[in-house]
Amino acid sequence: MPDAIDPLLLGQRVVAILETGLRVATYKLATLMALIDHCIENLPEHPADQLAVSIPDLAHRVLQLYWRQVRPFEGHDLRQSSGEKERIPRAVRALRAATPASSLSVAMMAAPEVYQTSIDEIGLCLAQQPLYRLQRLPGGDLTDPFLYDDSFLHSNVSRRTLRAHNDAIVLMPGVAAGLARLAGLLKPALEIMWVDDVRRMNKFLTAEVPDIAGHLFGRDRTALAAVRGPFKDAFGARCFYCDTHLPADNPIDHVLPWSLVGIDGLANLVLACARCNTDKRHALPAVDLVDRVLGRDRGVLEQIAGEIRWPTEYQRVAAAARGIYGSQPPGIATWSGYKASVRLDIGFPPRWMDSPS
Ligand SMILES: [Zn+2]
Known part of the structure; x- marks a missing residue:
């Protein structure tokens, strides 16, 4: 070989x-x-x-x-x-x-x-x-x-x-x-x-x-709007990253960047303020943020998925997160919030880092 x-x-x-x-x-x-x-x-x-x-x-x-x-x-x-x-x-x-x-x-x-x-x-x-x-x-x-x-x-x-x-x-x-x-x-x-x-x-x-x-290659922003109302009802009208109160037309953010994995499932989507959404852009998010987004109540996501006929793709998001972070060298910068970054350090691996068996 x-x-x-x-x-x-x-x-x-x-x-x-x-x-x-x-x-x-x-x-x-x-x-x-x-x-x-x-x-x-x-x-x-x-x-x-x-x-x-x-x-x-x-x-x-x-x-x-x-x-x-x-x-x-x-x-x-x-x-x-x-x-x-x-x-x-x-x-x-x-x-x-x-x-x-x-x-x-x-x-x-x-x-x-x-x-x-x-x-x-x-x-x-x-x-x-x-x-x-x-x-x-x-x-x-x-x-x-x-x-x-x-x-x-x-x-x-x-x-x-x-x-x-x-x-x-x-x-x-x-x-x-x-x-x-x-x-x-x-x-x-x-x-x-x-x-x-x-x-x-x-x-x-x-x-x-x-x-x-x-x-x-762009994401269809008008289609994403369907997620906004149900997410606000389920999780509150607050930015996932900075907790600021959101206006009526706030962006929907892909936690694992759209440009990197192209996954549109509900498990990869959050409500964000325009400030965080613009600052984050294509950056790789900090592991803690991925852990938080994958730690959301899956029953709630499944319910929204059924109502608006939009899959959660939870397994796919978890597998992609594992693939991205598992293949990066430690120490690279990741986005941890508005104008903030942390170095990649997977000291205590989150559950989604385990290989599916
Ligand atoms: Zn924000």
């Missing part, structure tokens, strides 16, 4: 595969983002461990990434590839067309068969295109499999072959912990590349077109 890859070298090699040549689709970027998210939420026990990643799980994450992006932008369907087929966006649009639901978790429940068909199609497309090509060196048949063994993948790989490999790829030793640790650096870089690619593939998007990045 090869040695565990050093995270710095891993980061350099990931950037290198993205910088060679013009991309013909945004699928490689989506695949890498999905892999990073998967690693954060499934951090192995030991940094040098391998990690099997199920292709259907990866397909679900890719579906989630494109879910917002396939909405028309200023009347246009945005192209995500320079070819004709657009297999992934088409599979995502098929699910969007099957139900009026604007949230993916509601759509999955409303149209489970269409959802499954979309996942099957996206999974096969991932295996035949981005997973197969990601580690290929330009201009030849050379492959440099530093992330996972790709020897069973090719552009016509069948579902049967995939099943024979447990419908999964296996990340090399150290890759999962390394990707989780590098998430804060790699994800913003991937987003910038993605926005550039979409601009290049959609000629009508001139430099003046407003906020294409917001359309592709």
Whole structure:
């Protein structure tokens, strides 16, 4: 078995595969983002461990990434590839067309068969295109499999072959912990590349077109407003961070930053004042704050979830917290309140730091 890859070298090699040549689709970027998210939420026990990643799980994450992006932008369907087929966006649009639901978790429940068909199609497309090509060196048949063994993948790989490999790829030793640790650096870089690619593939998007990045990756603020009233009834109209009394239109804050994990479940949301919300922005919160947010009454959250049909995603938030803090070196600065920070020190690990068994 090869040695565990050093995270710095891993980061350099990931950037290198993205910088060679013009991309013909945004699928490689989506695949890498999905892999990073998967690693954060499934951090192995030991940094040098391998990690099997199920292709259907990866397909679900890719579906989630494109879910917002396939909405028309200023009347246009945005192209995500320079070819004709657009297999992934088409599979995502098929699910969007099957139900009026604007949230993916509601759509999955409303149209489970269409959802499954979309996942099957996206999974096969991932295996035949981005997973197969990601580690290929330009201009030849050379492959440099530093992330996972790709020897069973090719552009016509069948579902049967995939099943024979447990419908999964296996990340090399150290890759999962390394990707989780590098998430804060790699994800913003991937987003910038993605926005550039979409601009290049959609000629009508001139430099003046407003906020294409917001359309592709931003959080829908109007949708979050649905949480405000029920949270105020349940937890009081006070800022989660500084306890100040809140006005009617206060922000809803993602405790684990949206830009890092993209989790919208109620378990990751709090009421905040504009001052704390702006000051915190993309910062990693102090462990104490995560402990407090995950320590809220789960029965109350579940009740709100049922009333407004918005999942809590408690397990996912806990797993992501474990992945983020478990992969960071001690001593990095974390945001602990308005203009305040503390160094990361997980001396007395909170319960959510234990691996799920
Ligand atoms: Zn505040």
